[in-house]
Amino acid sequence: MSRVLKVGILGATGTVGQRFILLLSQHPGFTIHALGASPRSAGKTYVKATKWKMSQAIPAEAREMVVQTCEPQYFNECDVVFSGLDADVAGDIGKCLCFILRADEMAFLKADLALFSNAKNYRTHADVPLIVPMANPSHFSLLNHQRSNYKLSKGFLVTNANCSTTGMVIPLKALQDAFGPLSKIMVTTMQAVSGAGYPGVSSLDIMDNVVPHIGGEESKMEWETLKILGGLNQDATEFDLLKTTKVSATCNRVPVIDGHTECVSIEFERRPAPSVEEVIKVMENYRTEAQELGCYSAPEQAIIVSRDEDRPQPRLDRENGKGYSVTVGRVRECNVFDIKFTLLVHNTVLGAAGSGVLLAELAQKKGLIV
Numbered sequence: 001m002s003r004v005l006k007v008g009i010l011g012a013t014g015t016v017g018q019r020f021i022l023l024l025s026q027h028p029g030f031t032i033h034a035l036g037a038s039p040r041s042a043g044k045t046y047v048k049a050t051k052w053k054m055s056q057a058i059p060a061e062a063r064e065m066v067v068q069t070c071e072p073q074y075f076n077e078c079d080v081v082f083s084g085l086d087a088d089v090a091g092d093i094g095k096c097l098c099f100i101l102r103a104d105e106m107a108f109l110k111a112d113l114a115l116f117s118n119a120k121n122y123r124t125h126a127d128v129p130l131i132v133p134m135a136n137p138s139h140f141s142l143l144n145h146q147r148s149n150y151k152l153s154k155g156f157l158v159t160n161a162n163c164s165t166t167g168m169v170i171p172l173k174a175l176q177d178a179f180g181p182l183s184k185i186m187v188t189t190m191q192a193v194s195g196a197g198y199p200g201v202s203s204l205d206i207m208d209n210v211v212p213h214i215g216g217e218e219s220k221m222e223w224e225t226l227k228i229l230g231g232l233n234q235d236a237t238e239f240d241l242l243k244t245t246k247v248s249a250t251c252n253r254v255p256v257i258d259g260h261t262e263c264v265s266i267e268f269e270r271r272p273a274p275s276v277e278e279v280i281k282v283m284e285n286y287r288t289e290a291q292e293l294g295c296y297s298a299p300e301q302a303i304i305v306s307r308d309e310d311r312p313q314p315r316l317d318r319e320n321g322k323g324y325s326v327t328v329g330r331v332r333e334c335n336v337f338d339i340k341f342t343l344l345v346h347n348t349v350l351g352a353a354g355s356g357v358l359l360a361e362l363a364q365k366k367g368l369i370v
């Protein structure tokens with residue numbers, strides 16, 4: 001039996017932070033030890049600092065905890081730190097790893113802490129793995145290189161992906177493993193308002209409406225997919241981004257509270273392309289390391305395939321696998337590419353906090369958390 005890990009949460013008062021509080025308070029392997037947010041919240045009890053928006057009550061153990069600022073000194077006793085920090089404060093995109101800001105996630109790495117981040121800031125770094133736990137856990141092996149580069153004994157920084165990317169790459173990884181490379185991926189998303197955090201999109205903008213733009217989202221989906229579905233070089237010191245796959249994304253905001261829906265069309269390099277039934281079978285049978293290693297949060301099925309003609313739907317399917325499964329439906333032939341389907345991902349569970357939790361479980365099973 002593994003020891004119970006002490007965990008800290010940065011951005012604990014936000015949309016993703018609240019989801020972390022719920023998932024971790026019910027978790028047998030983790031105990032919430034420290035909470036951080038902005039200087040506006042620091043010094044207050046959690047119940048006073050947060051505008052709680054989850055449908056379950058604030059867990060008792062978090063209510064009276066005092067929120068700290070997001071500086072490593074308050075998290076030194078934590079075995080693991082999860083970040084749901086606003087991207088504006090999580091660190092400088094494009095700056096080198098030696099750049100330190102006080103609220104910067106990199107300061108946590110430099111303090112030799114094990115950090116799992118939801119923010120976009122370090123996803124593109126050459127030394128930072130971008131891992132979707134049920135797609136590319138093999139990328140954990142780059143951490144030896146990261147640790148030796150930054151002279152760390154137990155710390156590391158692992159990022160999880162954009163919520164829409166996360167939902168898409170899981171079925172794509174299953175298909176890539178079974179049928180070889182994809183040449184083209186075209187995706188159109190319908191993304192829930194919780195994806196924009198709180199207060200997020202104004203009600204006057206989103207009610208009775210669809211907004212055909214989410215800043216930066218399309219390029220993130222297009223680029224992150226190539227890193228996640230790509231490999232590592234032989235000594236696990238560099239990522240090999242996919243070079244022959246083209247990805248095109250169109251992202252829309254819709255008046256749904258939780259759950260991103262995505263319509264995906266794909267073309268395989270392989271000729272003849274697999275049939276609809278072959279694709280369904282591969283998705284249904286897809287098992288990942290998270291299931292094989294018995295991770296507590298791993299859903300029984302990573303991908304649930306519905307054969308109903310009008311599924312998946314956010315209200316009906318977002319809780320599948322307690323929010324950790326991707327639901328795929330409407331798998332059919334595509335007249336332009338080979339195959340098309342619709343998927344649904346719970347954006348704050350599998351698409352954010354849940355992936356962080358599952359990554360920490362995997363890291364512990366792999367002996368990476370000292």
Ligand SMILES: NC(=O)C1=CN([C@@H]2O[C@H](COP(=O)(O)OP(=O)(O)OC[C@H]3O[C@@H](n4cnc5c(N)ncnc54)[C@H](OP(=O)(O)O)[C@@H]3O)[C@@H](O)[C@H]2O)C=CC1
Nearest residue numbers: 011013014015016037038041084086087119195197198352
């Ligand atoms: N919502 C989603 O579905 C997803 C979100 N993400 C990413 O996760 C992160 C959090 O998103 P979300 O929860 O939606 O955002 P919110 O806006 O709801 O929450 C942001 C959090 O950051 C804290 N914060 C703001 N400024 C500072 C500061 N100067 N120092 C320390 N903490 C600060 C806030 O604290 P305070 O309350 O004190 O202001 C709050 O806890 C973002 O990087 C986002 O891009 C990733 C995938 C999905």
Ligand SMILES: N[C@@H](CC(=O)OP(=O)(O)O)C(=O)O
Nearest residue numbers: 118119120162163191195196
């Ligand atoms: N942009 C996503 C949520 C998000 O914050 O994504 P990222 O972590 O890639 O910045 C959405 O609006 O649904």
